[in-house]
Amino acid sequence: MKNEWPLWEVFIRSKSGLSHKHVGSLHASDAEMAVENARDLYTRRNEGVSIWVVASKDITASDPDDSDPLFEPAKDKIYRHPTFYEVPNEVTHM
Amino acid sequence: MTSLNLEALFQSKIDEEIKIEPKDWMPDAYRKTLIRQISQHAHSEIVGMLPEGNWITRAPSLRRKLILLAKVQDEAGHGLYLYSAAETLGANRDDLVQQLLAGKAKYSSIFNYPTLNWADLGAIGWLVDGAAIMNQVMLTRTSYGPYARAMVRICKEESFHQRQGYEIMIAMANGSPEQKAMAQDSLNRWWWPSLMMFGPHDSESTHSDQAMKWKIKRKSNDELRQQFVDVTVPQAEYLGLTIPDTKLRWNEARGHYDFGEIDWEEFWSVVKGNGPCNKQRLKARIKAYEDGAWVREAAVAHAAKKEQDKLPESSAKAA
Numbered sequence: 022m023k024n025e026w027p028l029w030e031v032f033i034r035s036k037s038g039l040s041h042k043h044v045g046s047l048h049a050s051d052a053e054m055a056v057e058n059a060r061d062l063y064t065r066r067n068e069g070v071s072i073w074v075v076a077s078k079d080i081t082a083s084d085p086d087d088s089d090p091l092f093e094p095a096k097d098k099i100y101r102h103p104t105f106y107e108v109p110n111e112v113t114h115m
Numbered sequence: 116m117t118s119l120n121l122e123a124l125f126q127s128k129i130d131e132e133i134k135i136e137p138k139d140w141m142p143d144a145y146r147k148t149l150i151r152q153i154s155q156h157a158h159s160e161i162v163g164m165l166p167e168g169n170w171i172t173r174a175p176s177l178r179r180k181l182i183l184l185a186k187v188q189d190e191a192g193h194g195l196y197l198y199s200a201a202e203t204l205g206a207n208r209d210d211l212v213q214q215l216l217a218g219k220a221k222y223s224s225i226f227n228y229p230t231l232n233w234a235d236l237g238a239i240g241w242l243v244d245g246a247a248i249m250n251q252v253m254l255t256r257t258s259y260g261p262y263a264r265a266m267v268r269i270c271k272e273e274s275f276h277q278r279q280g281y282e283i284m285i286a287m288a289n290g291s292p293e294q295k296a297m298a299q300d301s302l303n304r305w306w307w308p309s310l311m312m313f314g315p316h317d318s319e320s321t322h323s324d325q326a327m328k329w330k331i332k333r334k335s336n337d338e339l340r341q342q343f344v345d346v347t348v349p350q351a352e353y354l355g356l357t358i359p360d361t362k363l364r365w366n367e368a369r370g371h372y373d374f375g376e377i378d379w380e381e382f383w384s385v386v387k388g389n390g391p392c393n394k395q396r397l398k399a400r401i402k403a404y405e406d407g408a409w410v411r412e413a414a415v416a417h418a419a420k421k422e423q424d425k426l427p428e429s430s431a432k433a434a
């Protein structure tokens with residue numbers, strides 16, 4: 022359809038100190054309307070103090086079929102976690 | 116990977132309670148079932164605005180009017196969350212809307228019944244939203260991530276819908292004899308259609324087994340209906356109203372209420388388009404869509420012009 026409005030992804034900061042978080046998507050003719058629609062659609066009960074909208078077509082996502090090779094390298098590096106190390110009982114504040 | 120392996124992997128994720136996300140591999144039938152179910156659910160929210168929306172100007176007080184406005188606006192929101200969830204499966208919003216307008220898509224039959232007086236607004240919030248909540252609470256745990264997340268958001272909003280309806284019923288049930296009679300009359304008219312909202316008996320329900328295996332749903336139609344009857348009967352008793360079912364009684368052995376049989380002929384007749392308001396509802400949706408056409412066009416033209424104005428002088432001329 023020729024007059025279809027593009028899709029936008031909506032991110033809301035629920036309160037100062039927290040990151041914006043993806044909440045869903047909506048259609049709007051431009052970015053400005055997307056912010057206004059996001060206000061009406063996703064913050065009717067004070068759910069937010071700040072809104073980001075991103076055109077859905079501009080999001081690049083990793084391919085779930087590649088998620089094994091993509092995330093595999095991190096899996097065996099247990100030495101990156103503090104639990105890998107033994108701290109003697111006598112030693113504190115560590 | 117062969118499709119057999121993919122399918123086995125998919126089912127094992129479902130069995131392990133790992134949510135399926137939009138770009139994950141999924142069987143075609145799972146995708147199709149979800150698009151059908153989610154879009155029907157979205158259509159129900161949108162059409163569901165009509166029986167209540169036509170009472171906004173006639174609400175008995177400013178307080179009730181503000182509440183009703185907020186509720187109807189929520190239902191619009193629910194429709195939009197759900198259309199977005201369907202779009203993550205590759206459905207196109209405009210196609211879905213066209214299917215509704217062409218009469219090809221289903222929506223909940225309950226909205227094909229008329230709202231005759233103010234008591235009906237109480238009965239709808241209490242019973243119709245109440246029945247919807249039963250179903251939607253189950254769906255917060257559905258296997259498809261975006262659908263489950265939309266349901267969590269919707270359920271948070273629904274409980275006010277049911278409470279405001281019950282509050283209307285309390286006011287009317289404790290009002291003048293005429294008001295109490297109106298409350299009873301609306302319970303009489305909305306009770307059976309509300310039970311029908313859960314769909315056919317499990318034995319008659321064609322898609323049920325597969326939907327359970329895929330964990331799209333986790334409770335059967337009959338289970339949900341029983342759960343609804345069990346919680347609603349005491350609420351009716353509190354109001355001093357009588358549920359219009361002579362077979363309704365507590366069954367000690369089962370630990371549930373027994374209740375009478377739904378008029379399935381009526382159910383199927385409304386599903387097939389012959390309910391009291393089917394034509395009226397579609398007509399209202401088509402009119403809203405057509406009346407809004409110029410707004411959609413103008414917004415697109417405005418956005419295109421703003422884009423154009425943003426371009427530097429030279430390239431704007433070249434274009």
Ligand SMILES: [Fe+2]
Nearest residue numbers: 160189190193
């Ligand atoms: Fe709703």
Ligand SMILES: [Fe+2]
Nearest residue numbers: 190244273276
């Ligand atoms: Fe509702």
